[in-house]
Amino acid sequence: MSDTNYADVIIVGTGNAGFAAAVSASENGAKVLMLEKVSEEYMGGNSALTIHMRFTYNSFSDLLSLVKDKKLTYNKLYTQKLQELQEAVTEYTESDYLKDIMDVTNGKSDQILSKELVINSLPTIKWMNKLGHLWSPTFDNPTSANVVSFNGKGYGLIQRWKKIALKKRIDIKYNHHVIDLVKNNNDKISGVITKTNNGNKIYYANSIILACGSFESNSKMRAKYLGEKWRNVKLRGIPHNTGEGLEMAISHGAIPYDNWSTCHASPQDINRPDYDLPGHNKSGDYWSRYAYPFSVMININGDRFIDEGETWRGLTYAKTGKAILEQENNIAFQLFDSKHIQAGVLRKYKKPTKYSSETLIDLANQIKIKNKKKFINNINKFNKAVQPGNYNPLKLDGKSIKNIYPLRSNWALPLNNPPYLAYPVICGMTFCYGGLKTTINGELINKNGDIINGIYAVGEMLGGLWYNNYPSGGGMMAGAVFGKKAGKHASANIN
Ligand SMILES: Cc1cc2nc3c(=O)[nH]c(=O)nc-3n(C[C@H](O)[C@H](O)[C@H](O)COP(=O)(O)OP(=O)(O)OC[C@H]3O[C@@H](n4cnc5c(N)ncnc54)[C@H](O)[C@@H]3O)c2cc1C
CATH class of the missing domain: 3.90.700.10 (Succinate dehydrogenase/fumarate reductase flavoprotein, catalytic domain)
Structure with missing residues (x-):
């Protein structure tokens, strides 16, 4: 096997969940390769279109430490608005966050996964901040959640993720459309087949983390799982998340988890x-x-x-x-x-x-x-x-x-x-709530409840969190939390 077609961890997809997984795996010693279906110009997935993450905070200072735009801090109107914001928001506790999730999902969100999301939200934000991510106050948002937004919105976040990843020598290959998984003689998932401009290529890895979105951009799958009405719906989002990651994983034993018949729209x-x-x-x-x-x-x-x-x-x-x-x-x-x-x-x-x-x-x-x-x-x-x-x-x-x-x-x-x-x-249509059954580290689980060796799913692909409805900012936070956990877990398994 040549050095160029092997990585310890392969990540499929360059959205927020993929980058969180890639950077976390790299920090934990893995050689990481990211494979993205589209060209560099359109990388970043739906994550590049977003605004914020929903996370807990204990006081305004948890938020202020994320906002480090010195030029703006000297602007009088800005400081006045910041003062007003500080008076309006106090805290967003773990129980507030859990209650919001359970209220909007009628209590159907997976209790273990949602708790994991909530308790890891602020630590993950702090990790991202340490890596170089920055936020700005959202002055016109009166709710206690989502009071800060990514500097440069989702596009800015993705550009920063890319910079951080490249600095860590993570290899990113664009125009690499992953079309199937490869198993070795021990029945372990050991690689992916990609379609490129120069024909199909195989890349091998010890672990593969799927972070390639749901099936929202696939009209046939929408009609099949959500109902005929959804076949011709317009997308509030990218046209590239066509569900092949879910189908590949299912054909290798993964199981659909929860609500494939509802979505975010x-x-x-x-x-x-x-x-x-x-x-x-x-x-x-x-x-x-x-x-x-x-x-x-x-x-x-x-x-x-x-x-x-x-x-x-x-x-x-x-x-x-x-x-x-x-x-x-x-x-x-x-x-x-x-x-x-x-x-x-x-x-x-x-x-x-x-x-x-x-x-x-x-x-x-x-x-x-x-x-x-x-x-x-x-x-x-x-x-x-x-x-x-x-x-x-x-x-x-x-x-x-x-x-x-x-x-x-x-x-x-x-x-x-x-x-x-x-x-x-x-x-x-934004994204589908249905995903795959995983552990809290994103490892895929088969119908017998056993872990499928060597493969993970994070981001939109991780099922069980959302049912019928969703709290704003939850998707990006879940991508970062479970992406980070999966990246760390996958690198602990390097042979
Ligand atoms: C307009 C808009 C605004 C939103 N605002 C917010 C917000 O403010 N806060 C929030 O929490 N959520 C928001 N969301 C939802 C949020 O975008 C998703 O929850 C989140 O982006 C999911 O991240 P991800 O990494 O799983 O997928 P994505 O970011 O969609 O990334 C998936 C990547 O995988 C690639 N890919 C797909 N298939 C393959 C394949 N076979 N091979 C290789 N690569 C592949 C895609 O090209 C894409 O780059 C918003 C969504 C939209 C559309």
Whole structure:
């Protein structure tokens, strides 16, 4: 076996989970090779489109130590905003994090994995910080979780991961599409077959860590596991995670774990492109339409269909895409009036698809509501049902409606002050919740409960954490936590 086609640990995929695994394996003495399907320009996977990780912190100083932008610290407005943020957030404890996970998954998240994620979140962030990762405060995010974001967003994070990996002499090969696994005479997974521009190549390793995403970009697999409606859905994400990593592992004895029939999907501008690519200026959340908790959201028949303001957006957005997909014509409309504009809740809508009018009936005509009389009636009923109380978009304000369904728990304002605005939205698929059964170190497990020697799965491929819904920032944190653990574990097994 030549030196160039052997590594102690091979990582498949250059997303956040892959880099965490690669750097951790290297730190623990392994010779590491990363194989990526796409060209260097589009490396980084969905991770390159993200904003933050959800982790516990005991005080504001845990957060401040991650923010080291000296230039900004001398800016007066910045220091003032930082002061306000410090007053607004106190702590996000392990029990807060676990409660959020269990609440959004109806208690179905794997208890061992979710606990492992939570208790390792802050130590993993500190490890990343020591490696050179930096964060910036998220001033317009009022929740106690997700108060800091990656410097340069997900794209910046991936560029830093790459720099750290190259400094550790980790070899990264692009345009290396892993298409199968290789077993040795002892029935141990011992390598991968890759398709390259120069034909197929085999690389051997003591351990292989699969970090190549889920099946969200594969229309046939979406239709098979999530249902026919998902076949032609637009992606809020990259087109490269086509599920072959999952299929390869399953064909070698791994077992699907948990919820292959649900996924993360969120409200997107009706005119968003079919998919995103890392590094493009209109990728990531450019097309996301996340002011819906403050809106009255209706379908083409003029009916509301969810509690728009159930709780913080970060705990509802991942299930709201599916709710929109289930409406007639797979479309919904977020309605606002001048009060919302003044409150600033639409600030993040950059060049959205938008309709506006001085009257509700004209707005209904423009967006082609089918039953306009019912629509006007529904809005009148909603307006009358709004309860007294102070409206505050920065708090769970409890400003609700009564006696009409769906209920509305927060941020209810009557639609009665023109101009009226309507934003048409569709469902955008982010990633699938179904993955593979693993140990807490990411080792794959077969149907008898035994560890499959030499192979791991991390990131989106690790199953059992999410069910039906998801807390924002959980995916990237899980990728870093279990990637780091798998990398360390795999390097302990070097022969
Ligand atoms: C727009 C957007 C915003 C998001 N924001 C957040 C956020 O702020 N916080 C958060 O926690 N989560 C967020 N998410 C979810 C988050 O992106 C995922 O949970 C996370 O990126 C998963 O990381 P990963 O390393 O498993 O996969 P990815 O980052 O998708 O990486 C997988 C890599 O594997 C490569 N690959 C695939 N198949 C093969 C193959 N056969 N051979 C070789 N390589 C292969 C792909 O090209 C890709 O580079 C967001 C997702 C999107 C799309």
